[in-house]
Amino acid sequence: MGENRKVQGALAEFSNPSEILHAAEKVRDAGFHEWDVHSPFPIHGMDDAMGERPSPLGWMVSIAALTGVTGGLAMQWWMNAVDYKLVIAGKALFSYQAFFPVTFAMGVLLSVVTAVFGMLWLNKLRYHHPVFSSDNFxxxxxxxxxxxxxxxxKKFDPKKTPQFLEEIGGINVELLEDE
Amino acid sequence: MKVNTENPALVFEEKPLVLGDPDFNKVTTDICQISEMPIKKTPKWWWIAFTISGILAMNLLVMIGYLAWEGVGVWGVNIPVGWGWAIVNFVFWVGIGHAGTLISAVLFLFRQKWRTSINRFAEAMTIFAVICAGIFPGIHVGRIWVAYFMFPLPNQMSIWPNFRSPLLWDIFAVGTYFTASALFWYTGMIPDLAIYRDRATNKIKKTIFGILSLGWRGGNRQWKHYEVAYLLLAGISTPLVLSVHSVVSTDFATSIVPGWHSTIFPPYFVAGAIFSGFAMVMTLAILARAVLPALKNYITMDTLERMAKIMMVTGMMVGYAYSVEFFIAWYSGNIYERFAFVNRAFGPYWWAYWTMVSCNVIIPQLFWIRKLRRTIPVLFALSIFTNIGMWFERFVIVMSLHADFLPSSWDYYKPTWVDAWTFIGSFGLFLTLFLLFIRFLPIMAISEVKGVLPQASPHYYHDMPPAGKGAING
Known part of the structure; x- marks a missing residue:
């Protein structure tokens, strides 16, 4: 441990989904905010144990779907009925029935793109993160x-926090430091 | 299913989804070892298969080049059959893709947990099948270099595409379908790519998988959004998969050709698509199990049997559609419609019609017998028959063109060698992509498989007496 290495956080291992679920409740009750539970698969009930709010992704995708549908219909109307009037078999220049399939596809396209990229954005993923400095991780x-x-x-303390993690059942507790 | 006597609360004990009672680490190593072996140790079967399919894929490129150079005259299409194998192959490949989306989206919404072992490679199959499908409309326009006219792009003629045309709906439907499938596939793969990153043995692998996994750290604050995103993608993809083949069917149904102008087409096409797609998933799953024995504990006999049941159901839906078409042709009183169907079954293309009926309706009835549903060679043979039968279904439909309203223009369509090699080449491309996928990427959704193991549930550790462990699988 070098003198000028900065402590970035603390990491503790737990042996199974049940233990970590109960430990998470204790971390939540201790009043921490900048913390997370890392697992190979999503653990059922963890959002409640962590006191997490529901994901806003559903709202984002709803807005995207509406935008896609409106934009898709407007595009067809403008292209076929305004900018270059396309007369096909003497039919109306604009009719929502004929333009429905493309409208639907545009709604789906924008929703899917928003769902994936919105999720990635909300996840705050980054290539370098303090947890990656641990080999055990x-x-x-x-x-x-x-x-x-x-x-x-704010409640983090380089001495007390690792102790706390051990008290709630953590093993292999370590401090996360700059590489 | 046997009665659980240890824990009366759980009356029925379901069979485990994964055999061999593996722990989390075993699941990781079982799946990862397939793609982690060094290039030098790549098995011989892979090289042989890759060489053959690679040559066939090259042959596809040559055929496309030849077509672009000479023009569509190198194909067998002419009046009255202006749509030949290109449209048959397009519908065939798009249809195959549908099973992947059905498994990943529809079965997810129905909480069918057995899907976890097959969804990843079924999704990969979807993407590769849609790539093969997309080639055919792209090249059958004749002047490939102006294929961009199909997109709503500003061009030198200041004219926009005709949004009333079902062919344009196809562009949007299939384009959206490809984008959605690719994003769904990639989203599902992010946690597994992180596994590969963490297991990487050298710096190159670590960097590649580090970038591909986008810094995934498995935090619950990520899983929270991830699970919502996955659910939304499944929810959006479900109407999408039903709409794509419906739109494809409107290519035919909005025309006035007898035998095509019919409202039964959208549901009939969707059922057929799922039928053919499951057949292809079955073919690939059985081959993958044969060459990669580690998969046998994951793609179990029960999984294959469930797929056989879906094939039987969708096969009968298709059979029902065939008979309803005939009934309506008679009931409508329309002489052209009636002629079209009698001509299908007993005209010059009778052999194609009866191949279709035998492969799609008669042979799958063997699946009523449980023993046959659980016999690998039978499943494999039946999946091949279905693949053939569903190709012929599209051929039969397209051949409605050969005898239209005017007897003087009737003709017998024959494909040329270019048609044949282009089609074979598309299989080469499909298999090349698939072989690369199983060699380098996670072939199974590792984190999802772990999630359905009994020990993934927090309740496993204290609420359950040991004898009841298997019970929470279901």
Whole structure:
């Protein structure tokens, strides 16, 4: 441990989904905010245990779907009935029935793109993250369960927080430091 | 199903979804070892298969080049059959793709957990099938270099596409379908790519999978959004998969050709698409199990049997559509319609019609017998028959053109060698992509499989007496 290395957070391992679920409740009750539970698969009931609010993604996708539908219909109306009037078999220049399939496809297209990129944006993923400095953390995608508390949290203390993690049942507790 | 006597609350104990009672680590290593072996140790079967399909894919490029150079005259299409194998192959490949979306989206919404072992490669199959499908409308326009006229792009003629045309609906439907399938596939793969990143043995792999997994760290604050996104994608893809083949069917149904102008087409096409797609998933799953024995604990006999049942149901829907078409042709009193159907079954293309009926309706009836549904060679043979039968279904439909309203223009359509090699080449492209996929990417949704193991539930550890462990699989 070098002198000028900055402490970024603390990491503790838990042995199974049940233990980490109960540990998460304790971290939540202790009043931490900048922390997370890392698991190889989503654990049922973890959102409640962490006190997480529901994802706003559904609203984002609803807005995207409406935008796609409106934009898709407007595009066809403008292209075929306004900008270049296309007379096909003497039919009306604009009719929502004939333009429905493309309208639907545009709604779906925009929703899907929003669902995926909105999710990635909300996830705040980044290539370098304090948890990746731990070698043990490589098992988090395999069969290990971790709780990380970041130093950004106001309640974080380089001495007390690791102790706290041990008290709630954490093993292999370590401080996360700059590489 | 046997009665659980240890824990009366759980009356029935379901069979485990994954055999061999693996722990989380076993699941990771079982699946990862397939693609992690060094290039030098790549098995011989892979190289042989890759070489053959690679050559066939190259042959597809040559055929497309030849077509572009010479013009569509190198195909067998002419008046009255202006649509030949290109449209048959297009519908065939798009249809195959549908099973992947059905497995990943519809079965997800119905909470069919057995899908986890087959959804990843079924989705991959969808994407590769849609790529093959997209080639045919792209090249059958004749002047390939102006294929961009199909898109609503500003061009030198200051004219926009005709949005009343079902062919344009196809562009939007299939384009959206491809985008949605690719994003769905990739989203599902992010956590698994993170596994590959964490298991990487050298710096190159670590960097590649590090970028592909986008810094996934499996935090619950990510899983929260991820699960909502996955549910939304499944919810959006479900109407999408039903609409895509409906739109494809309008290519035919909005015309006035007897035998095509029919409202039964959209549901009939969707059922056929799912039928043919499941057949292709079955073919690939059985081959994959044969060459990769590690998969046998995941793609179990029960999974294959369930797929056989879906094939039987959709096969009978298709059979029902065939008979309703005949009934309506008679009931409508329309002489052209009536002629079209009698001509299908007993005219010059009788052999195609009866191949279709035998492969799609008669042979799948063997699936009523449980023992046959659980016999690998039978499943494999039946899946091949269905693949053939569904190709012929589209051929039969398109051949309605050969005898139209004017007897003097009737003709017998024959494909040329270019038609044949282009079609074979599309199989080459499909298999090349598929072989690359099973060699380098996670072939199974590892994190999803872990999620359906009994020990993934927090309740497993204290609420359950040991004997009742298997019970929460269902």
């Amino acid at each position: 490589e098992r988090s995608t395999d069969d290990a369960f971790f709780i990380s508390i970041l130093a950004e949290d």
